[in-house]
Amino acid sequence: MKIFLCQVCGHVAFDGAPEHCPVCGAPREKFSEKNDLLKKEGDGTVGGEIEQKHVPAITLVKTCSLIPVGCLDVHVKVGAVEHPSLPEHHITFIDFYIDKKFIARTHLTPEHCHPAAALHLKTSSGTLQAVENCNIHGWWFAEKAL
Numbered sequence: 001m002k003i004f005l006c007q008v009c010g011h012v013a014f015d016g017a018p019e020h021c022p023v024c025g026a027p028r029e030k031f032s033e034k035n036d037l038l039k040k041e042g043d044g045t046v047g048g049e050i051e052q053k054h055v056p057a058i059t060l061v062k063t064c065s066l067i068p069v070g071c072l073d074v075h076v077k078v079g080a081v082e083h084p085s086l087p088e089h090h091i092t093f094i095d096f097y098i099d100k101k102f103i104a105r106t107h108l109t110p111e112h113c114h115p116a117a118a119l120h121l122k123t124s125s126g127t128l129q130a131v132e133n134c135n136i137h138g139w140w141f142a143e144k145a146l
C-alpha cells in the first residue's frame, strides 16, 4: 500500500497524494511518500504492550441513540489497552476513511479527551480505516469492514 504523508498536519493519504490536503489544505508538494510509516497489529514492527496501546480498536454500533434511523456508529479507541492521555504522551488525532478515502478527523487534547473518537455514518458499506498519531510513537493503522 502506498502511503503519502502531509508534512504540515500529519494526514496520511493512500495510493496517491491529493491536490490539496483534505485536513489542512496544504498543496500536493507538501506530501512525501512514506510507505513504511504506518504500524499495524502483527506486522512485526513493534509488538507487545506498545502495540496493544496504539493499534486503533474499531467497534461498530448498529443502534444509534442520536440518529435512530439510517445511522451506523463507529467507535475508535486507542488501543485495546488504553493509551495514556498526558501532555507529554498522548494521541494527537484520529483520522477516519472509507475505502481509503478520507472522511473525518478528530483532534484530541490530553487535558480533556480520552484516546477515543466516534462518528455517525450515513454509509453502511465498504471498509472503514482508522489512522491515529501518537506524539511519541507515530502513526498506527487498523481497518474493519462495515
Ligand SMILES: [Fe+2]
Pocket: 054, 083, 089, 090, 134, 135, 136, 137
Ligand atoms: Fe504512545
